[in-house]
Amino acid sequence: MTESRFAPRIFSGIKPSGGLTLGNYLGAIKRFVEAQDRGGAETIFCVVDLHAITVWQDPAELRAATREVAAGFLAAGIDPERSILFNQSRVSAHAELGWIFNCVARLGWMNRMTQFKEKAGKNAEAQSLGLYAYPSLMAADILLYHATHVPVGEDQKQHVELTRDIAGKFNHDYGVDFFPLPEPVIEGPAMRVMNLRDGTRKMSKSGESDMERINMTDDAATIAKKFQKARTDAAPLPATVAELEGRPEARNLVEIYAALAGITPQAVLDRHGGAGWGAFKPALAELAVETLSPVSREMARLMADPTEIDRLLARGAERARALAQPILERTFDIVGLVRGG
Numbered sequence: 001m002t003e004s005r006f007a008p009r010i011f012s013g014i015k016p017s018g019g020l021t022l023g024n025y026l027g028a029i030k031r032f033v034e035a036q037d038r039g040g041a042e043t044i045f046c047v048v049d050l051h052a053i054t055v056w057q058d059p060a061e062l063r064a065a066t067r068e069v070a071a072g073f074l075a076a077g078i079d080p081e082r083s084i085l086f087n088q089s090r091v092s093a094h095a096e097l098g099w100i101f102n103c104v105a106r107l108g109w110m111n112r113m114t115q116f117k118e119k120a121g122k123n124a125e126a127q128s129l130g131l132y133a134y135p136s137l138m139a140a141d142i143l144l145y146h147a148t149h150v151p152v153g154e155d156q157k158q159h160v161e162l163t164r165d166i167a168g169k170f171n172h173d174y175g176v177d178f179f180p181l182p183e184p185v186i187e188g189p190a191m192r193v194m195n196l197r198d199g200t201r202k203m204s205k206s207g208e209s210d211m212e213r214i215n216m217t218d219d220a221a222t223i224a225k226k227f228q229k230a231r232t233d234a235a236p237l238p239a240t241v242a243e244l245e246g247r248p249e250a251r252n253l254v255e256i257y258a259a260l261a262g263i264t265p266q267a268v269l270d271r272h273g274g275a276g277w278g279a280f281k282p283a284l285a286e287l288a289v290e291t292l293s294p295v296s297r298e299m300a301r302l303m304a305d306p307t308e309i310d311r312l313l314a315r316g317a318e319r320a321r322a323l324a325q326p327i328l329e330r331t332f333d334i335v336g337l338v339r340g341g
């Protein structure tokens with residue numbers, strides 16, 4: 001971690017808009033657990049429910065997804081004592097700082113956000129104002145804790161860069177050195193897990209077909225079937241990573257294998273180079289089932305007791321609030337919002 005006057009602090013979040021995918025697990029949660037276990041930095045993880053409602057969510061499904069994402073964190077190894085785990089809406093300072101950042105961020109910056117453009121498509125006029133302002137709330141999530149490092153998948157890089165711009169502009173406009181410029185941490189073989197039916201598109205919770213993603217709640221037979229039916233090209237696995245160039249589906253399956261096994265993509269090819277898909281896909285499915293089933297079993301166990309999940313989230317929110325409140329109050333003072341009396 002680089003030198004800074006700010007203590008190393010890690011913050012990241014996951015949206016409860018539908019269930020967790022293998023992309024969320026490998027690109028985010030698994031790495032969060034590694035960061036927690038490595039020590040040396042405070043770790044704060046958030047189920048970002050206020051982000052989820054930027055597109056319509058059925059209330060009952062939102063509640064269920066919030067608990068499922070929390071269960072995913074816990075089942076994968078986030079320890080609610082060593083890390084802070086909570087849902088965003090319980091700490092109102094996120095929304096308050098989000099508003100202040102809406103007044104710092106420029107429209108030109110928001111117009112460049114590729115995720116908004118992708119999500120809005122040709123129908124931007126019909127999207128919620130919240131979806132457009134979303135990256136500014138994300139900046140608030142991070143900066144409310146003076147977080148210095150933000151582990152995310154590749155798709156969130158631009159939002160963390162915007163967070164740096166917002167922090168920099170705030171500091172400049174008010175002549176302070178108050179907010180750190182957080183660094184995106186994007187590393188490992190699974191920073192961009194792709195869709196199983198189209199290796200040029202990201203695996204996401206909201207894709208049209210369930211066959212294009214692995215859900216953390218899928219059973220062994222479903223996982224095996226999805227990998228079996230995953231799209232590939234006709235050539236066997238190459239001997240080197242360089243030869244995966246121009247073969248997005250092959251690259252994706254090799255990278256998923258690498259991330260699950262905790263080895264490099266080249267090590268996967270050292271082991272399986274020359275093999276056909278008929279041999280590699282079952283090996284991948286077996287590894288996936290072996291790695292994911294303890295996590296999904298534990299998720300199911302935790303989700304059977306939603307009261308306990310809610311209790312843990314409430315306790316996490318209390319700890320989050322204790323860190324956030326002084327930073328929010330100091331921000332109010334800097335901006336000139338009167339709060340004495």
Ligand code: TYM
Binds near residue numbers: 026141193194
């Ligand atoms: P979300 O909920 O879409 O995804 C949560 C995390 O999972 C990663 N991820 C992936 N990584 C690799 N391959 C994939 N196919 C894949 N799909 C998802 C994401 O990069 C992310 O790290 N805006 C954020 C949530 C957020 C946040 C924050 C993150 C809100 N506030 C503050 C960090 C810090 C989002 O929508 O992630």
